[in-house]
Amino acid sequence: MVESHGAAPIRSERDEAVAHILHELIVVSRRGVISARVIEEHSAGPDLTEAEQSIMAYLAERPGIRSTDVATAFALNRSTVSRQLDRLVELGLVRTTDSPGRGRPLELTDLGRELFDSTIAKLRAETAERMSTWTNAQIAEFAAALARFNEPDTL
Structure with missing residues (x-):
């Protein structure tokens, strides 16, 4: 053993x-x-919790989703997500949009998109630096393995 x-x-x-x-x-x-x-x-932006950063990333990838979708995706209580979204709206990073259905679609504001893109660019540069000695094939293999690992369950 x-x-x-x-x-x-x-x-x-x-x-x-x-x-x-x-x-x-x-x-x-x-x-x-x-x-x-x-x-x-x-950064010049506001201090965000890890959860708030994760929500912003989720919204960046899926503009127009509703708070219930965020709660489901993160397996969080809707009231918890609502508080986090309220703070992001107060900070001017997220806004709701009008919709004829239930719930209000969410999206990043221009400021939210700018902050998110800036953070991602810095993290991408840090990741590229960390992998600077890797071959293109090694990077592609690692990316494919991570994508497979992160696939939703199909059972």
């Missing part, structure tokens, strides 16, 4: 590989949070 970063012993080579992947994903997540905080500290 093989050690598993402080957890129960691992029984197979596959289990060991899965545990190693989980460990590395945790490191990537932690590094991403730290990078986003450092970039935000040096």
Whole structure:
């Protein structure tokens, strides 16, 4: 049996590989949070929570969605999402648009889009720097593996 970063012993080579992947994903997540905080500290924009940044990213990719869609996507209570969206609206980063149906479609404002694009550009540059010694094939393989990992469940 093989050690598993402080957890129960691992029984197979596959289990060991899965545990190693989980460990590395945790490191990537932690590094991403730290990078986003450092970039935000040096930006002229408002201080946003990780949840608010995630909501902005979701809206950037899906303009016109409703708060209930955000709550469902993030598995959060609608009142929690509503409070976060209210703050983003107050900051001038998100706006609601008129719609004949229930709920109000959401989108980033010009300021919200500018802040989001600026942050993403900095994170993209940091990622490119981190992978500067990788070949194009290695980057493509990693991107494909991450995309497959992040596919929605099809069961």
